[in-house]
Amino acid sequence: MRTTDARRWIDLPQPFLWQEAREAGLSHAALSGAVRRREVIKIAPSVYAVREPWLLLDPTELHVALARAAQASIPESVVSHVSAAIALGLPKPQGPVGKVSLTARESSRTSYPDDWRRVLQAKLPADHVSTAHGVLLTTPARTVVDSFRQSRFRDALAIADAALRDGLVQSEELREMRAFQTRWPGIRLAEEGLGLVDGRRESWLESASVAVAHRRGYSVPESQIRIHDLEGAFVGRVDHLWRGAGVIGEADGLGKYRGDLADEEATAEQISEVVLAERDRERGLESLGFAVARWGTADLRDYGEGLCRALSAARRRARPQSIRCLWRSNDDEPLQPWSWPPAESSAAFPAA
Template identity: 30%
Template sequence: MRTHDALEYLFVQAELEQRCAFTHEPNLQRALQRRAIAGDLVRPHRGVYARVGYWASLNPAERRLHVIRALALRNPERVFADVDAAATFGLEQSWTLLGRTPVHVLGPPRSYGNIRCVWPADHDVCEVRNAGTDAVTVRRRPDDGPAPEPGTILVTSPASTLVMCGLRLPFARALPLFDSALRKGLVSREEIVAAAQSHHGPRDGLLRLARCADPLSENGGESWLRGLILDDRFVVPELQCEFVDPVTGIRYRVDFAWRLPNSDRVVLEYDGAGKYVDPTMTGGRDIREIVHAERQREAVLRNAHVTTILRANYDDVLRWYPLRQRLIEAGVPRMDVPDVRLAQ
């Protein structure tokens, strides 16, 4: 087979399997290197490649999974850990954690090239199939288990993975991982606490994450926002709070809600503007229908003593301070912080 045809086959097969391409054949390895130098291919990790156009069509989470699948196929006994294990579970995490950073694998702590070895106190190994998808399956791997089957990726257990991420990441960045692990039913709160207790160093941050994690959080953005809310000592909000229209019986759900001391309510919705412009959220309705429905919704909330309706998007969360001020001005209580308006 000519080199061009052999490479074409490599990439077609890799893309069908949603992974990067690699080869053990020296002539093809040199051909891949030449094409990467020429700019026709990208090399996201040592020895694995993707076509430029195909790579550009992937988001950062998909790119990371393509690398992981290729490395797992190349070395089936390798055990992935930390954010890379989390990626195989399909847990919510910031794409900034999955950029051009080392791949985390189980092993005596050290780094070499773009591999970082980690060795947690609890390092049960699990087998993952359908990595990163809604159909993901996770099962504990026996200590004397047979060689992994094709398509299986070895990873640290969900509880151990969360502990590794929780030790390394700020609270608000780690919370989406913990929330989504509970939401997917991959781990229980008790299992997280047990894994945290097995850690020999400081564990207060891990126990706080286990305590604050909530499966009601619907996406990573909401979890990140709630993490910042809790970090700034605002009272814990009620998640996915429902308000019922007494006339129609229609239920309206909001992302965050607080009840003030005078029984008024403050509501915060994440990415609320998306319902006006995102086709996946508009249900085929035109802008007038959407605005009318939103006005009806707000009327129901107002009748339920909701005095303030705040909306936030990704940029608001990223900047945080202006949104923090809006929460303070709306009267959202903070723990151990007096309401200055009452003192005036």
């Protein structure tokens, strides 16, 4: 029996559908033989991939690759919700990504006898569809609003912030999409989330922290504020600032302490320099009268108990009425003297 050249499997999209293999002139017998020889692996019903390159993909790459196959497997469907966000390069949820999400235009069928696709049916005008990686998917605005309606709130805010930050969407587009989806399931969650979107936030953790704090009753902080001393010397750019409370919030992801150290083999001395610089920065901020609250991803668990403890402790230490400094939102703006209490109600902390 002749063995099919392994290169013919590699030439197919990865992963590939059985019908795609058949259209390329490959037989079912050839596919069965490749599976027996472990050259090809079965991923889902009628979905296959060449073993070695497939097993080398990371979870994000796997999901994007599966999204192509999922969209090709169901006529009149497009990749949507969090799956579309991942394909657009937006932040993926913390933890398992789950099934590939699709929105089907005119299918009367939304359940399938397998566990790798999640199919929803909804109105899908042509101007709500775009393309990435050769795959049909919802536009960034549709993806953001869909994610707020269907995904965990903190993940959806991270997607929305990143889409705005990366220039994939404008605030007006989000408002128009929210109006289009009036009375759709979950639209009130989308309306709540759109009121929090800020493209100045720089990471999943920063966005998720704001989402969790908001749900716990905290006001929305300002993001990426530059703090200077009274002589104009730069002290630090902070992740979050509640001006009414004099509290600075620092979302401590691993990247913050890597600093400019791109090399994974950084020496202990280089790492210690980064940590000491961060310590000196915090001391400089607190010497001005601010209180710095720090938290990590684990502090968002249990409904944000760790985050709330950090903010409450900082609130007790802060001296907002005694702060003497200059500040600005962007480097090209003039420095402003600190004034307390601030006029903006959004700068307040929760009443306590």
